[in-house]
Amino acid sequence: MDIKALRYFLAIVDYGSLTKAAEVVGVAQPALSQQLTALEAEFDVQLLHRSSKGIALTNAGRVLYRHACTILRQLSLASDDVKSIGAKISGKVSIGLPPTVAARLVMPLIKAVRERFPEVRLQIFEGLNEYMLERFFNQRLDFIFLFRSTGSQTIEALPLAQEALSLIGYPEQRLLRVDQPDTAPIIPIENLGSLPLVLPGNSQEGLRHQIEEVFAQRSIDVNVVVELDSLKHLLECAREGLACTILPTSVLVGENANLPHYQIQPEIRRSLSLCWLRSAQLIPAAHAVKEVVQEITGQLVNTGELMSI
Known part of the structure; x- marks a missing residue:
């Protein structure tokens, strides 16, 4: 039994006309008539009465119509079930973020992934670059946020914002x-x-390294009196008036929201990219999380919290 012929048969009955059915299913009327004739020949019985007033089901046609509705409905349900299983994205995705990025992205990322991909289990690690890079190159992280705009021979970089x-x-x-x-x-x-x-502290991919590079280009000495690998304590030192720090203003939340901050001229900008190893085989869950990250950072650009690349 040809499933396509059954679909055409239902269309003819539902629309009450070969002409209308042919228009709806997108085939020529002679082709539709041939499908109906073939179906009647297969069952060796007349399925429809044709007249100037339209068409009407024969008794055999009513039986076939009932079974065809059930068959096609079951096929549709089977297709939906298979597609839903195939589309169900699941698995573990691990991400490393520096504290300044984590302050803005972690909660929106968790909420979006939980809502859209409940079968995906996020593993989020917050820390400074050298620790994160070690985990990353040991393939214990699927993604890492780095302040760079380009990739390398080993790293694929997706620029997100500045x-x-x-x-x-x-x-x-x-x-x-x-x-x-x-x-x-x-x-x-x-x-x-x-x-x-x-x-x-200094690291090849870190904020300190970038600041020192900018200062060196202008022959400015960097007067570092304390090194702290803790965002909390960097801000606490600034709040207590012990020393100033250089950070994105987006970290000024909670008890630090009212800390004085001043625009540096000319600006010191840094590019934020989501990175993964070129040699890595990203699972569908990782691709899904990557898309969510792009959406969230795009929203932050639109609200002015980040700048466009």
Whole structure:
């Protein structure tokens, strides 16, 4: 029995006309008539009465119509069940984030993945770059967020956004500049060399490395008085007035929301990318999480919390 012929038979009955049925199913009327004739020949029985008033089911046609409805309904349900199993995305996806990124992305990411892919189990690790990179290259992380705009021979990088770094804390007022009344003060980058700074330890992919590169290009000395690999304590030092720090302003939440921060001119920007190993075979769950990350960072760009690449 040809399933296509059964579909055509139902269409003819449902629409009451060969012409209308042919239009709906998208075949020529002679082809539809041939399918009906073949079906009647297969069962060796007339299925429809044809007249100037339309068509009507014979007794045999009523029986076939009832069974055809059941058969096609079961096929549709089977197709839906198989597709739903095939489309069910599941598995473990591990991600490493630096603290400044985790502060903005972790909760939105968890909520979105739980809502859209409940079978996916996220493993999220927060830490500074050297620890994360070690886990990453040992293939204990599927993804890592790095502040870079391009990949390498071993790393695939998906650029997501940019962010500007600000001076956070209580610098001497003489180091600040107000260009116009009623505008927020800024700090010229040349004046940062006079400030005692508390910064993270150096690493090839880290914020400290980028700051030192920018300072070196302008022949500015970096006056680091304390190294801290803890976002909480970096901000606490700034809040206590022990030293200023340089971080994205998006980390100023909770008890640190009112900490003074100043735009650095010219801006120090860094690019944020989601990275994975070129040699890795990403499972469907990983691809799904990657898409969610892109959506969330896109929303942050739209609201002004991050800048477009």
